[in-house]
Amino acid sequence: MTRGKVRVLVAKPGLDSHDRGAKVVARAYRDAGMEVIYTGLHQTPEQIVEAAVQEDVDVVALSILSGAHSVLVPRVAELLRARGAEDIVLLVGGIIPEEDVPALREAGAAGVFGPGSDLDEIVSFTVACLERRRSS
Amino acid sequence: MELVERLLDGDRRALARAITLTENEDPRAAELARAVFPHTGRARTLGVTGPPGAGKSTLVDGLTHLYRRSGRRVGVVAVDPTSPFTGGAILGDRIRMRRGAADPDVFIRSLATRGHLGGLSWHTGSVVRLLDAAGFDTVIIETVGAGQAEVEVMRYAETTIVVMVPGLGDEVQAIKAGILEIADVIAVNKADREGADSLVRELEMMLELGGRSRGGRSGEAWTVPVVKTVATTDEGMEDLFAAAERHREHLASTGELEAWRTRELAAEVTGLIRDLVGQKAQAWAETAGAWEETLAQVAARRMDPRTAADTLVAEFLACARSGSAEAAGGGPAGEISGGSGR
Numbered sequence: 001m002t003r004g005k006v007r008v009l010v011a012k013p014g015l016d017s018h019d020r021g022a023k024v025v026a027r028a029y030r031d032a033g034m035e036v037i038y039t040g041l042h043q044t045p046e047q048i049v050e051a052a053v054q055e056d057v058d059v060v061a062l063s064i065l066s067g068a069h070s071v072l073v074p075r076v077a078e079l080l081r082a083r084g085a086e087d088i089v090l091l092v093g094g095i096i097p098e099e100d101v102p103a104l105r106e107a108g109a110a111g112v113f114g115p116g117s118d119l120d121e122i123v124s125f126t127v128a129c130l131e132r133r134r135s136s
Numbered sequence: 137m138e139l140v141e142r143l144l145d146g147d148r149r150a151l152a153r154a155i156t157l158t159e160n161e162d163p164r165a166a167e168l169a170r171a172v173f174p175h176t177g178r179a180r181t182l183g184v185t186g187p188p189g190a191g192k193s194t195l196v197d198g199l200t201h202l203y204r205r206s207g208r209r210v211g212v213v214a215v216d217p218t219s220p221f222t223g224g225a226i227l228g229d230r231i232r233m234r235r236g237a238a239d240p241d242v243f244i245r246s247l248a249t250r251g252h253l254g255g256l257s258w259h260t261g262s263v264v265r266l267l268d269a270a271g272f273d274t275v276i277i278e279t280v281g282a283g284q285a286e287v288e289v290m291r292y293a294e295t296t297i298v299v300m301v302p303g304l305g306d307e308v309q310a311i312k313a314g315i316l317e318i319a320d321v322i323a324v325n326k327a328d329r330e331g332a333d334s335l336v337r338e339l340e341m342m343l344e345l346g347g348r349s350r351g352g353r354s355g356e357a358w359t360v361p362v363v364k365t366v367a368t369t370d371e372g373m374e375d376l377f378a379a380a381e382r383h384r385e386h387l388a389s390t391g392e393l394e395a396w397r398t399r400e401l402a403a404e405v406t407g408l409i410r411d412l413v414g415q416k417a418q419a420w421a422e423t424a425g426a427w428e429e430t431l432a433q434v435a436a437r438r439m440d441p442r443t444a445a446d447t448l449v450a451e452f453l454a455c456a457r458s459g460s461a462e463a464a465g466g467g468p469a470g471e472i473s474g475g476s477g478r
Contacts, residue, residue: 004160005223005248030224035248040231047237051230054243056152084149 006034006130008059011048012041013076014066021115022063025093028119029061029126045072049079052088058130064094069104077108089129093117137164140171143270148243151270155245158262169262172269177397179211179268179275182380183293185255185315188281190299191325193232194367195376196278200236202377208274210236211267212244215256217280225249229278243272255279255286261404264292282315290318290353291400294393295383297376299323300339302331316342320354321379327364327372336362353396358386417452426451 010026012019019041026036037055039048052060060080064072073092080086092104093113101112110129113122139157142150154172158165182199184192193214200210214229227246236242245267247257256279257263267275279289290296298319316322316339324336339362354360361379365372387393421427426448433439439447 004156004162005250007156026226030219030226031222033223035218035225035227035246037227037230037246040228044238050238051244053148054152054245056149056156 006059006127007037007055007057008034008061008126009037009039009048009052009055009057010061010063011039011043011051012063013043013045013048013072014064014068015042016064016066017041018065019063021065021093022061024119025061025063025122028123032123032127045075045079048076049083049085052080053083053085057088058133059089059091059126061091061093061126064092064096067095069094069096070100073104073109074107080108087133089126089133091122091126091129093122137167137171139164140168143172143266144175146271151243151266152245154266155263158259158266159247159250159257161259165262169265172265175269176265177268179264179273180208180384181264181275181277181293181295183277183279183289183296184299185279185282185286185289185296185318186299186323186325187283187301187304190281190301191365191367192278192281192299193229195297195299195323195325195365195373196229196276197233197235198365198367198370198373199276199377199380200233200242201370202373203274203276204236204239204241209241209272210243211264211270211272211275212236212242212278213247213260213263213267213275214244214278215247215249215260215280218248218250220251223250243267243270249280253285254288255282256288256292260288261292287315287318291403294387294396295320295380297321297323297380299325300335301326302329302335319360320358320383321376322360322362323365323372323376324362325365325367328366332364336364353392354383354386357390358383417449420452420455421448424451424455 008029010022012022026038029036037051037057039051048060060076062073062076069092077090080088080090089110090108091111091113092109096104096112096114104112111125139150139154143154154168157168184196186192196212196214200212203210212233216225216227216229218225225248227248229246230244233244236244245263247260247263249257252258260277264275264277277289277293279286296318298315300322302324322339324332324339343360363372363376363379365376367373387396430439430444430448434441434444
């Protein structure tokens with residue numbers, strides 16, 4: 001399938017009110033030439049997946065600082081699958097304890113980025129995921 | 137085309153994918169447009185434009201809510217600018233469009249301008265048609281933050297709402313000849329702020345002086361209403377909704393609606409002819425050998441660009457008449473000069 005611009009949904013599920021990190025990542029994606037749909041704070045997994053479908057994004061990047069990642073990430077992944085949208089690359093960023101990372105990957109997160117992650121690394125990881133998806 | 141059937145069936149993923157194909161100018165997009173066209177022309181269309189930060193997205197959210205309440209299915213096309221440096225974009229209109237976010241009878245799509253000027257994206261008109269064909273009987277188009285030149289939305293919107301806010305001061309003067317001219321309805325948003333009443337007075341005075349809509353789409357008899365709103369609290373939104381619907385009825389009852397639609401379709405065909413013939417002529421010029429030679433003459437200032445173009449077009453048309461242009465400049469738009477043998 002020929003694709004034009006990479007489209008990324010940057011979303012903040014759950015109840016925390018700090019979106020600085022999400023905005024910084026959104027900006028990094030924009031500066032990498034991608035189209036970033038930013039949906040703001042306090043999104044439910046249902047709203048996030050519905051937005052991802054309507055916007056036909058290639059990537060959903062979740063920013064979670066509330067500690068509820070173990071619930072939210074599997075839920076988003078499950079809803080994406082239910083919509084036949086499991087081809088969308090799911091990424092997670094925020095305050096994620098190291099020991100929770102394997103479970104999130106198991107649930108469907110292609111990448112997990114903790115505090116202090118390098119922006120260039122996040123962008124290049126995203127691009128690599130998309131290339132893998134395209135060639136598969 | 138399976139995608140078309142799914143789209144007409146109301147499959148949201150199919151609609152989303154169809155919009156992507158259209159935006160990306162995928163080769164399948166033309167076939168898609170052809171297949172959905174008979175199912176379009178039914179949606180009531182509205183445009184919402186105005187300067188950045190005027191509250192357009194919040195206002196669209198409020199209108200979406202009111203149209204939903206009257207039983208309509210609402211599609212929203214929200215346009216934000218593409219960075220001229222990186223080609224990237226941050227599309228943030230959904231932040232304010234919360235009420236329709238989980239409603240199966242609302243579909244919101246964010247588009248980046250991708251270099252298009254005029255306040256919209258390249259394929260906004262086609263995206264509106266896709267939403268229309270998918271059964272959204274009301275389509276609201278939100279432009280980028282607009283000032284003076286972003287008037288293109290009036291091509292696709294039956295009713296154009298221009299959103300103003302108090303406190304821009306002299307900028308009312310500045311945009312007098314710009315987007316205010318395309319307003320069918322004016323919303324003075326953030327009307328709880330100081331200066332709202334004087335802005336309303338100023339706008340009404342300006343409208344009385346004339347200089348907009350005269351003989352335009354709305355015709356002589358339409359007086360542009362100025363409605364005060366506070367979109368964040370829904371204050372005045374019912375009035376705005378009523379004013380927009382009154383405008384639609386005015387267009388329908390005066391015959392302007394049909395006349396405008398016909399004019400816009402004619403303009404669309406004209407634009408496409410220009411593009412397609414231009415592409416064909418260019419392709420012909422580049423393969424027919426005349427290109428390098430003519431350009432060299434222009435570069436040496438022995439021939440001016442206009443004369444060069446005149447000469448090439450004349451040769452292209454002569455070849456088209458004799459039937460040889462097709463062979464030289466053939467391409468995907470082959471049907472355009474397909475009858476050139478006559």
